Amino acid sequence: MRITPAPYYVGIDLAWAPGNPSGVAVIDTDARLIEYRYTDSIEAVMDVIGGYPHCAVGVDAPLIIPNETGHRPNERDFLKTFARYGLGVHAVNTVLFEKRFPCYTGFELFARLKAAGFGFDRGNLFEVYLEVITVPNTDKKPLETLKGKALKGEEDFLDSLVCAYTLLYCTENTCLCFGNGRIGKLLTPKPEG
Secondary structure (H helix, E strand, O other): OOOOOOOEEEEEEOOOOOOOOEEEEEEEOOOOEEEEEEEOOHHHHHHHHHOOOOOEEEEOOOOOOOOOOOOOHHHHHHHHHHHHHOOOOOOOOHHHHHHHOOOOHHHHHHHHHHHOOOOHHHOOEEEEOOOOOOOOHHHOOOHHHOOHHHHHHHHHHHHHHHHHHHHHHHHHOOEEEEEEOOOEEEEEEOOOO
């Protein structure tokens, strides 16, 4: 499948717990970085998105968790396809999340996105599984010069940027999408071979 092109692509490397920063990168149809924000506020994340009407949003985090135990249905389908490549996903379910993330930020973000007109069934919202996509060197800092919070900040920047690039890539190339509007859509580039 290919996703419907948009004028802008917003990638979010979401912090799963309140108070931790999330990276939000915006690129245009020429894959140029337009904006980047590193914030611990869902309000600020939504402010960035609000500045780009008709954008597509890709989030590196689960937004819908319908199952109490085990993997989500979209994750099970992903695992069937990617197990032969040695790729996997951690199980996401309500039992685990209630223990580890009692105030999980993904639920708040999803509610805010829905209220702003984004949805899995509308084709402008996706959970993104990060795979290898080349990021232009001009957007990267030399990792060997970074430590501690600076290194974590650069990782979050690159993850958000790859989420945005994945959306753009999937408008021009065949990609795989697991799930639906009810359980969430997990988007990833199609492996070669």
